[in-house]
Amino acid sequence: MIECTNIYKNYGAISVLKGISLNVAEQETFTVIGPNGAGKTTLFKVLTGEIPANSGTVTFKGEDITRLSASARVHRGFGRTFQVARVLPSNSVLENIVIALEARARQIERGPLRQLRPTGRIKDEAVEVARRISLANKLDVPARFLSHGDRKRLELGITLALKPKILMMDEPTAGMSPSDRNATIDIILHVKDEDCLTIMLTEHDMDVVSQLSDRIMVMNYGETIAVGTLSEIRENAAVRDIYLGEEIGDA
Amino acid sequence: MQIGFALFNGLTVGMSIFLVAAGITLIFGMLKILNIAHGSFFMIGAYVAYSIIGTDPDSTWKLVVAAILSGLVLAALGLLLNASVFQRLRNIGEAYSLIATFALLMICNGVTKIIWGVNYHSVSAPDALAGAVMYGRFFAPSYSLFIIGLGVLTFLVLEIVVHRSSVGKVVRAIAHDPWMANLVGINTSRIYALVVIAAFFCVGMAGGLLLPNQSLSPLLFESYLLQSFIVVIIGGLGNIRGAFVGAIMLGLTEGANFLVLPDIPGILVYIILIGFLLWRPYGLFPQPGADTAGQAGSLAETEDVPATTPPKALLGSVVATVLAVSVLASMPFWANAGFLFIIGFAMVEAVLALSWNLLFGYAGLTTFGHAAFFALGAYFVGFLLRQETGIPFLVLLSSSLVLGALTAFFVGFIAIRRTSGIALGILTLSLGEILRRAINYSPALGSDDGLSGIPRPRIDLGLIVFDLGSERAYFWFLLAACSVVALALWSFTVGPKGRVLVALRQDPIRAEFLGINVRRYRLTAFVISGAIAALAGGLQAPWAQIVTPEAASYLHSTQPMLNTLLGGSGFFWGPIVGSAIFSGINYATRTLAGLSEVVSGGILLLIVLAAPGGVLGLGSRFGRMKHVGALHKRSTVNELTRIG
Numbered sequence: 001m002i003e004c005t006n007i008y009k010n011y012g013a014i015s016v017l018k019g020i021s022l023n024v025a026e027q028e029t030f031t032v033i034g035p036n037g038a039g040k041t042t043l044f045k046v047l048t049g050e051i052p053a054n055s056g057t058v059t060f061k062g063e064d065i066t067r068l069s070a071s072a073r074v075h076r077g078f079g080r081t082f083q084v085a086r087v088l089p090s091n092s093v094l095e096n097i098v099i100a101l102e103a104r105a106r107q108i109e110r111g112p113l114r115q116l117r118p119t120g121r122i123k124d125e126a127v128e129v130a131r132r133i134s135l136a137n138k139l140d141v142p143a144r145f146l147s148h149g150d151r152k153r154l155e156l157g158i159t160l161a162l163k164p165k166i167l168m169m170d171e172p173t174a175g176m177s178p179s180d181r182n183a184t185i186d187i188i189l190h191v192k193d194e195d196c197l198t199i200m201l202t203e204h205d206m207d208v209v210s211q212l213s214d215r216i217m218v219m220n221y222g223e224t225i226a227v228g229t230l231s232e233i234r235e236n237a238a239v240r241d242i243y244l245g246e247e248i249g250d251a
Numbered sequence: 252m253q254i255g256f257a258l259f260n261g262l263t264v265g266m267s268i269f270l271v272a273a274g275i276t277l278i279f280g281m282l283k284i285l286n287i288a289h290g291s292f293f294m295i296g297a298y299v300a301y302s303i304i305g306t307d308p309d310s311t312w313k314l315v316v317a318a319i320l321s322g323l324v325l326a327a328l329g330l331l332l333n334a335s336v337f338q339r340l341r342n343i344g345e346a347y348s349l350i351a352t353f354a355l356l357m358i359c360n361g362v363t364k365i366i367w368g369v370n371y372h373s374v375s376a377p378d379a380l381a382g383a384v385m386y387g388r389f390f391a392p393s394y395s396l397f398i399i400g401l402g403v404l405t406f407l408v409l410e411i412v413v414h415r416s417s418v419g420k421v422v423r424a425i426a427h428d429p430w431m432a433n434l435v436g437i438n439t440s441r442i443y444a445l446v447v448i449a450a451f452f453c454v455g456m457a458g459g460l461l462l463p464n465q466s467l468s469p470l471l472f473e474s475y476l477l478q479s480f481i482v483v484i485i486g487g488l489g490n491i492r493g494a495f496v497g498a499i500m501l502g503l504t505e506g507a508n509f510l511v512l513p514d515i516p517g518i519l520v521y522i523i524l525i526g527f528l529l530w531r532p533y534g535l536f537p538q539p540g541a542d543t544a545g546q547a548g549s550l551a552e553t554e555d556v557p558a559t560t561p562p563k564a565l566l567g568s569v570v571a572t573v574l575a576v577s578v579l580a581s582m583p584f585w586a587n588a589g590f591l592f593i594i595g596f597a598m599v600e601a602v603l604a605l606s607w608n609l610l611f612g613y614a615g616l617t618t619f620g621h622a623a624f625f626a627l628g629a630y631f632v633g634f635l636l637r638q639e640t641g642i643p644f645l646v647l648l649s650s651s652l653v654l655g656a657l658t659a660f661f662v663g664f665i666a667i668r669r670t671s672g673i674a675l676g677i678l679t680l681s682l683g684e685i686l687r688r689a690i691n692y693s694p695a696l697g698s699d700d701g702l703s704g705i706p707r708p709r710i711d712l713g714l715i716v717f718d719l720g721s722e723r724a725y726f727w728f729l730l731a732a733c734s735v736v737a738l739a740l741w742s743f744t745v746g747p748k749g750r751v752l753v754a755l756r757q758d759p760i761r762a763e764f765l766g767i768n769v770r771r772y773r774l775t776a777f778v779i780s781g782a783i784a785a786l787a788g789g790l791q792a793p794w795a796q797i798v799t800p801e802a803a804s805y806l807h808s809t810q811p812m813l814n815t816l817l818g819g820s821g822f823f824w825g826p827i828v829g830s831a832i833f834s835g836i837n838y839a840t841r842t843l844a845g846l847s848e849v850v851s852g853g854i855l856l857l858i859v860l861a862a863p864g865g866v867l868g869l870g871s872r873f874g875r876m877k878h879v880g881a882l883h884k885r886s887t888v889n890e891l892t893r894i895g
Contacts, residue, residue, distance in 0.1 A: 029743040050760065074766035086761040088754050090556040098561075099754050103765040116561050153869050162766060 001198045002025045002166060007046055007056035009039075009222075016042045017053070018222040021208040029199040029212050030193065034219035035242060041083065043219070044170050048080050048199075049073045057096075060166075065068050079164030083171045085155040089144035093135050094155055096143055097126040100158040124160070133157040133187065147182035155186070160191060167192075169201040173208050185211055218242070257388055257506035262678035263395040265502020266402025267464060270457035271493045272479035273484075274450035275404055279410060280426050280489030281446040284340050285673060286434040287352040290476030291359035292328070296321045296458020297467055298367050304462075308377045317457025324412065324449045325455025333447040338440070339860050346617045347671065350816055351859040353809055354756060357852030362468050364845030376463035377437060394463060401460060405453065406495045413491055414615060422446065426489065469845075477684065479803070481524050484677050486533025496535060500766055515692045521681045528681075531667060532674040536655055556757060557612055557823050559750040579730050583723040590838065597834035598733045599791040600810060604818075604826030605740055606783035612820040615775035616667070617758030619676045619808055620683030624655045624781045626803035627686070628788030630696060633705045644719075648732075648789050655785025656778050663777035667770060676886035680805055685802040701799030705792050728864055732790055736783060740821055743779070813855055819865025 002024045009017040016039045024030040032040050046053045049070035057066045063075055074080075088096050098118045105122065118126075130136045133153045138146065143154060152172065157165065170190065173181045185208060192199055203209050209216065209230070216233045218225040226236045233239055258858055275289045299321035300314075308314045336355065340348040375381065380394040396564030413419040424431040425439050433439050465474060482501050487494025501520060509518035579598075582591055603625055610616040628651035634648055666678050690696050697703070707725050710717040719725040743749060749770055755762035759769050792798050801807060810833075811826065833851060840847035862869050 029574070048764070070760075070763040071766050071768045073762055078764075080764045082760075086758050086764075088757045088761065090757060091753070092401065095559065095750075098767050100752060101769050106747075107766060113540050118560070118747075158765065178658075233333060 002047065002058070002060050002200065004047060004149060005056055005068055007058070008044055008054045009051070010054060013215045016222050019044065020219070020222070020224055022054075022217060022224070022227070024198060027192075027196055027198055028214045030175070031209050031213040031216045032200070032202045032219060033204070033209060033216060034225075037221075038219040039222040040219055041170055042222075043113075044080075044168055044200075044202065048078055048168050059247070074164075077165030078083075079159040079166065079194055080168045081155045081159055081161055081170065081172060083174050085151040086149075087143040087146075087151055087154050087158065089198060090142055091140050092131060092140050093146070094123075094126055094139040095156050096154060097129050097161050098122055100161040101125055101129075104162050127231055129157050131160050132160065132191070149184075152180075152184065154174065155214070156184075156187065156191075160195070161194070164197065166198040166200065169199065171202055171204065173203065173205055181205065181208065217237060253510065257509050258503065259391055259395065259506075259819075260509070261502040261504070261506025262499065263502070264505050265400050265498040265500075266399045267403045267457075267461050268475060268478045268482055268501060269404060269495060269498035270480040271454060271475045271496055273409060273453040273491065274493040275479055276486065276489055277446050277450040277453075279421065279483065279597045280491075282337055283345075283489075284337060284352065284444060285483075285488070286355075287349060287476070288355035289450075290472035290474075291356045291363070292325060292454045293450060293458045293475055294363060294469070294471040295328075295359060295461055296325050297471060298363060299324050299455065299609050300366075300459030300462055300469055301372060302776045304374075306374050307374060307490050308374070308463075311377045311379045311676065314377055314460065314462070318456045318462075318691045321459040322456035325458075326452040328830050329443065329448045330449025330717040332451075332457075334362060336856070336860070337447055338443070342442075343859070343863060346611065347816075347859050349617070349676070350812055353657070353812075354852040354855035354859065357848045359887055360469060360472060360854070361845040361848030361850075361852060365563075365849070367469075367845055369469055372460040372467040374467060380463070381884050392587045396746060398464065399462065399701065402498070405629075406491070409491050416456035417473055428459055434775060438543065441710030451664045453562075477680075478520070480677060481681075484524070484674070485534055487528055488673065490534070490536040493534055493536040515688060518685060518688045519686075524681050525678060525685075528674050529669045532670045556753045557744060557749075557821055561745045576730065576734055581727055581729065587724065591722065591726060592833050593838050595729055598729055598790070599787050599829045600814060600834070601827040601830035602733050602736050602787040602790070602810035603784055604814035604830055605737060606787065606821075608815045608823075608826050609740065609744070609752075609780045610822055611812070611815060612825075613752040613756060614773050615750065615759070615774060616777070617672075617676050618679040619805060620681070621780075621811055622805070622807035622880075623661065623679075623683035623686045623786055623803050624784035625788035625791075626798070626800075627651075627658060627809070628785030628793045629656055629798045629802050630690065630702065630788075631785070632789035633702045633792035634696065634794060635709060637702060638706050639706070644710050644793075647708075648786060651789035652782045652786045655788075656782035658785070658797055659778045659781025660774070663781070667773050667777060680808070683803055683808055684806055687800050690800045690803060699800065700782075701790075701797055701801075703797040705796045705798065707793045707796070711735065719793070729790060729794055736786065737827070738784065740779075744823055748772075748775075760840075762806035802838075813851065815865075816863075817858055817865055819867035821838055821864055822867040825865050825867050832866065834875055 005016050005021045005024070007020040008015065020039075020043055022030070032043065033041055045051045047058055047073070049068055053066070057064060060063060060073070060078075061078055063076070065076065070078075070080075088099065091099065092231075094144065101122045121153070127136065127139070130139055132139075133156060135150060135154060135157065138150065143151060146154060156169075158171070169188075173184050176184060188199070189212070191197060200211070201212065205214075211229060215227065215229055217227045218233060218236070220241050220242050224235055225238050225242065228236070252353040263727070273285055273626060274292075275668075278286045278289070290565050296318075300317040303317040306311055332355070340351055343351075345879055370439070377395045380397050383390045383392045385398060413422060417823055419672065420430075425437060425442055429439050478501060482494050483489075485500060486495070494762065504520050504523055505517070508516060512519060524809055556814060579594065582594060586594065603621065607621045610618055631651050631654055632647050635642060636644075662679075662682060666675060691699055705720050707721075709719060710728075717724065717728070719728050734775035744752070751762070751767055755763065755767060755769050756770055764768050788802065789797075814829035814833055815826045816829065818825030818827065820826075823831050832840055835852055836854070838849050859864060864871070879884055
């Protein structure tokens with residue numbers, strides 16, 4: 001589904017990615033883990049088109065997308081969520097979703113959206129999305145007043161509204177309480193199933209990693225240490241070395 | 252020989268600008284506030300020194316002592332302003348702090364006019380500095396040498412203090428990360444105050460010492476303002492070394508301008524600046540955190556974004572609009588000619604401000620050169636009307652719309668691709684200045700005097716002919732045209748495209764990941780905005796019947812900003828309310844030179860500090876207090892229907 005080869009990226013003199021290659025299969029959940037500063041987020045930025053790589057190629061369903069902008073990649077089926085949720089703070093929950101739905105409608109129906117108000121269909125769809133992420137009771141609340149967990153869910157909601165084929169999630173449970181975290185895992189498993197999604201995520205919490213992942217890639221200092229299933233990763237000596245055997249052993 | 256002379260002159264210019272730029276750099280480096288008012292503080296410093304020594308200082312020492320005294324006066328002023336204004340500006344958005352310092356500029360200029368009058372004074376150099384130093388065939392005025400020496404000395408002192416002393420270490424630490432510095436126990440507020448005082452002392456002293464360098468008038472603030480900005484930008488905002496190098500570069504460019512383009516002084520600097528901004532938008536020595544454009548929502552930090560859907564109860568809005576338009580339409584019957592004239596201007600300014608707020612409030616772009624589009628349209632229509640070409644007026648207006656759109660497309664295509672935040676602001680400001688200077692030196696466009704005696708047109712629609720020759724007829728036409736433009740713009744902003752713009756203003760990265768091509772939509776907003784600004788200019792030319800280069804000046808560019816912020820940038824109608832209030836203030840204070848600036852500036856400063864949502868923001872805040880109470884009682888199902 002998504003594939004990258006030999007990605008190099010440096011910020012000034014500091015090289016952050018040193019020849020990363022990976023290949024995620026259709027409907028797979030692929031998790032990137034690694035200590036802080038390993039380059040996970042940078043890898044995500046390169047794959048989603050937020051920043052350009054210095055060298056290397058990214059392909060999506062066989063198409064070379066290395067030079068495409070982020071919005072063009074979204075048109076091809078990328079959905080992206082961030083470590084710190086990015087939602088439109090001054091707009092209400094419903095408006096956030098409506099704006100996403102309209103952005104998608106703009107891509108598929110070439111004709112411009114003619115009427116000033118959102119169409120009835122889009123409004124219905126938006127309410128449906130809100131129900132999926134259990135925010136149907138907060139439709140009118142401006143996003144800046146939402147709790148951290150709600151905001152993360154709203155971000156997932158507006159991303160799902162785009163009907164993506166691949167979901168790129170940077171630490172979907174960062175900073176969540178245990179109960180929020182479990183709820184999020186449930187939602188992710190659920191939507192993956194319903195929408196037949198391919199998912200790529202980064203995560204620190206090994207509980208989450210083990211529950212969601214089909215395959216795991218371990219990064220350290222911009223390099224790939226190991227790729228494999230959870231048990232393969234667990235057995236890997238180099239990985240144990242990085243994590244001092246603690247977290248991986250517990251999982 | 253001539254080259255040597257130009258070089259030497261250039262250095263003198265560069266160093267005198269550095270003396271002002273140093274203060275701007277210090278304040279920006281520390282507080283991240285680009286102090287537009289610094290040129291005015293320089294002017295006040297000059298006036299204070301002038302009050303002490305008069306026009307003929309008899310010794311160099313007297314000049315120096317007067318300069319130090321005026322430095323002290325300014326330092327005290329700095330202390331005061333730091334506590335009352337700058338401290339508060341640190342926590343609000345970039346655009347708002349820029350506008351607040353602009354308000355300070357207005358207040359300073361107004362106060363200067365009230366205290367010292369509007370006459371020109373010239374101060375001669377003391378005898379010891381009046382001569383020249385001969386060196387072979389080359390001679391240099393000693394006063395110029397004095398300035399160069401002063402510039403180098405200032406640079407060395409600042410350099411040593413900032414980079415070699417223990418105080419400097421603390422200062423740099425705070426500049427880099429004020430939050431962390433606070434955590435490790437540095438009293439950041441005290442250091443901030445210290446830096447502001449130092450910067451004000453420098454500028455006051457520079458004002459005194461440079462007294463003999465130029466004539467003294469309330470326009471003095473201008474001569475250093477833009478140039479010291481350029482220096483600060485080239486240097487990489489907030490870097491003393493950068494400012495020094497930038498000042499030398501600017502001086503040499505001025506020198507080269509004198510050799511290459513003697514007919515259009517000062518234009519080369521802007522051309523080079525634009526090239527420079529496109530090449531390195533963050534300057535020679537980029538400072539960490541100097542450009543905040545990447546941070547979501549850092550530019551326009553009102554609580555509210557403009558409404559993105561038409562209000563549910565349209566009837567109320569329709570009634571209010573019809574009422575407002577009918578009151579305006581009845582004015583020619585009861586208002587006196589002077590008042591009517593001002594109302595006409597206010598309507599055009601309102602349209603200009605609406606077009607500016609499309610960029611600021613909707614697309615999240617802060618530009619400082621909007622008047623350039625206005626002037627483009629005004630000169631285009633004014634020039635062709637005077638030629639009596641016989642082109643129908645409506646065709647002229649449409650052409651000005653197209654002209655503005657095309658220009659905006661070319662400018663925006665490059666500018667939006669390469670710059671954002673402060674760099675975009677300065678880039679647009681420079682383009683405006685280039686246009687103003689180009690007009691100033693074009694005899695075909697009337698140079699400084701502009702085009703006067705522009706005839707008012709007739710509109711021939713075949714069946715009916717409207718003669719707009721009378722004041723009354725043109726006023727009605729103006730009202731109709733402005734209303735149509737405002738309505739068209741409004742329906743654009745409450746539709747799907749408006750929702751896209753509001754999304755990308757709040758968070759461009761999120762918008763991009765919604766599949767919104769941020770650059771394309773920004774360019775669209777830029778083109779529409781430029782087109783409407785040009786149209787506003789085209790509408791105004793026959794109303795005022797005169798167009799001057801002032802139409803393109805940066806002072807005029809700030810008018811739409813002031814109107815927008817005063818009314819409330821978070822509301823589509825905010826700019827119109829703001830224009831109305833400002834025109835009222837101008838009308839009420841028109842008799843005393845300087846008073847209107849003080850009042851307008853004061854109100855603006857108050858708005859930015861106390862009510863960044865503008866007048867309408869204040870209103871809606873009270874409205875919401877009631878609304879929140881009601882919300883709790885309502886069941887959630889009912890709320891669904893309210894979204895519209």
